[in-house]
Amino acid sequence: MKIEAVIFDLDGLMIDSERLTRNTFLEVCDEMNIVGGNEYYNQLIGGGDDIFDAVAAKYPQFDCVWPIANIRRNAEMEKRWKVKNSLNRPGLIELLTYLKNIKMSMAVASSSPIDYVLKNIRNFDPYFEFDTVTAGDQVKKAKPDPEVFLKTAQKLNIDPRYCLVIEDSKLGTIAAKRAGMHCITILDLVQMDNEFKNAIDFQLDSLLDVIDFLKQNHE
Numbered sequence: 001m002k003i004e005a006v007i008f009d010l011d012g013l014m015i016d017s018e019r020l021t022r023n024t025f026l027e028v029c030d031e032m033n034i035v036g037g038n039e040y041y042n043q044l045i046g047g048g049d050d051i052f053d054a055v056a057a058k059y060p061q062f063d064c065v066w067p068i069a070n071i072r073r074n075a076e077m078e079k080r081w082k083v084k085n086s087l088n089r090p091g092l093i094e095l096l097t098y099l100k101n102i103k104m105s106m107a108v109a110s111s112s113p114i115d116y117v118l119k120n121i122r123n124f125d126p127y128f129e130f131d132t133v134t135a136g137d138q139v140k141k142a143k144p145d146p147e148v149f150l151k152t153a154q155k156l157n158i159d160p161r162y163c164l165v166i167e168d169s170k171l172g173t174i175a176a177k178r179a180g181m182h183c184i185t186i187l188d189l190v191q192m193d194n195e196f197k198n199a200i201d202f203q204l205d206s207l208l209d210v211i212d213f214l215k216q217n218h219e
Contacts, residue, residue, distance in 0.1 A: 048142025
């Protein structure tokens with residue numbers, strides 16, 4: 001397999017922010033006695049503002065939850081950002097170090113805003129220089145549309161066929177496949193369904209496992 005670049009999703013893949021956001025949201029749902037929060041939240045994972053708006057329109061009962069949940073979640077994120085690597089998913093630093101040592105191009109393609117993405121990247125210790133970063137507020141269409149991945153490949157000047165995406169969500173995995181890229185999926189919170197299962201190229205347990213995958217599959 002020819003691989004010239006590895007493209008990372010951020011939330012739920014590089015950092016454990018997805019679980020923090022969900023848990024905070026569900027806590028507020030419980031306090032307000034609003035049921036169905038888990039089913040609702042699972043439809044949002046990996047998507048951008050357009051996905052959020054579409055799902056929220058179907059479930060207006062959760063509109064009152066977000067203002068409180070976001071305040072709590074943001075306060076907790078601020079605490080975590082004060083400690084280097086406190087949000088890292090297992091194996092992240094080891095994988096980034098390996099990619100740096102073999103001189104592999106590295107990029108981030110996230111549905112989150114650019115300021116948020118950069119703030120999390122700067123929390124990695126040691127600091128890693130990514131070849132490019134593409135964020136949700138820099139594209140017109142969110143995952144599962146492939147725009148964020150195709151734009152990243154364009155900025156890298158690398159054919160999408162030679163890009164390996166690492167994702168944790170259904171929407172991100174589908175977007176990578178629509179972009180014509182190879183994709184490793186490392187499950188975090190999203191439950192598997194047939195559409196998700198059919199979109200997966202390779203499924204691994206952790207970022208650490210990607211190192212052995214590359215050693216065995218990268219030409």
